[in-house]
Amino acid sequence: MPRLSRLFVRTALAHLVVGFTLGALMLINKGVPLHPLLWRLLPLHVEFLLIGWTVQFIFGVAFWILPRFGTSRGPEGVVWLSYVLLNAGVLLVAAGHLIAGPAWPVLIGRAVEGGAVVAFAFNMWPRIKPFRDVVTGR
């Protein structure tokens, strides 16, 4: 597994732990009311699990497993960029929801996440090809 994939998957696992912890806190809060403000954690729970965990895990495994050009996995700079943008976006969206202030941190965070997808797709696109092309080196 390449270094970038290990980084994606390990970071995704960290998001999973945080997301589950927030979910558990809200679940406990439903049975044993601790504090009404704990409900503010719901959008963070969703963000960490849907983007931080699920999307990030998929990116990590896709970068590792999709067809290569010989030994090369295509331009890696855009994938590093995607890693940085994805995590910055998740943190920005989470912070925006947590402070519950103006909408712009969430909006910018979403745009940054979109940038992560575009950067990732830039690497992935030429690697999506039939098996026969991989065998013949086309």
Ligand code: HEM
């Ligand atoms: C990958 C795993 C998970 C994903 C993708 C996920 C996603 C979500 C989503 C999208 C919602 C919002 C539902 C809505 O607004 O109608 C939600 C709510 C919630 N989740 Fe999770 N979740 C996950 C795991 C967990 C775990 C492990 C726990 C508890 C330990 C948990 C506890 C909760 C609670 C308490 C709510 C609020 C439910 C309510 O509205 O009463 N979630 N989750």
